[in-house]
Amino acid sequence: MDRLWSPWRYEYIASGSNPDSAPTACVFCSIRDDPDRDEANFVLYRGDLNFVVLNIYPYISGHMLVVPYEHVGELDAATKATTDELMDLTKRCQTALRAAYQPAGFNLGMNLGKAAGAGIVDHIHIHILPRWVGDTNFMSTIGNTRVIPEALATTYQKLRGKF
Numbered sequence: 011m012d013r014l015w016s017p018w019r020y021e022y023i024a025s026g027s028n029p030d031s032a033p034t035a036c037v038f039c040s041i042r043d044d045p046d047r048d049e050a051n052f053v054l055y056r057g058d059l060n061f062v063v064l065n066i067y068p069y070i071s072g073h074m075l076v077v078p079y080e081h082v083g084e085l086d087a088a089t090k091a092t093t094d095e096l097m098d099l100t101k102r103c104q105t106a107l108r109a110a111y112q113p114a115g116f117n118l119g120m121n122l123g124k125a126a127g128a129g130i131v132d133h134i135h136i137h138i139l140p141r142w143v144g145d146t147n148f149m150s151t152i153g154n155t156r157v158i159p160e161a162l163a164t165t166y167q168k169l170r171g172k173f
């Protein structure tokens with residue numbers, strides 16, 4: 011799916027960490043290991059075992075990910091402590107999104123494996139998306155294109171203080 015407005019793609023292409031271009035390093039491990047650049051990487055919160063980050067290819071404004079620090083490709087290969095905190099942070103994401111955007115609903119989910127639609131297959135992560143009635147507009151229906159109405163930096167500033 012194409013997006014009409016996605017200037018952040020350039021930064022990822024320029025930095026060589028675009029997941030579409032067969033990167034050699036894991037982008038989530040790179041973000042994990044670079045806490046000095048949390049704002050540039052849109053990291054909203056760091057827990058003990060997981061971090062919360064904005065999806066740089068959002069399906070909708072406010073699209074967040076919770077990612078374990080551990081580089082693990084299957085949910086059932088992660089430790090109980092990791093997945094317990096992953097779910098606790100997912101709940102905090104829901105609370106933060108509700109406070110910032112008052113969505114009418116949420117989508118939560120994980121894509122495990124390329125066949126299931128995972129963009130980054132070797133490092134699990136859960137998606138949290140706010141939803142509104144009618145937010146799937148005609149552009150995504152007829153144009154295979156989605157309009158993202160808010161800059162990532164703006165979304166980041168709105169959500170950062172909610173954690």
Ligand SMILES: [Zn+2]
Pocket residue numbers: 036037038039040080081082132133
């Ligand atoms: Zn990784």
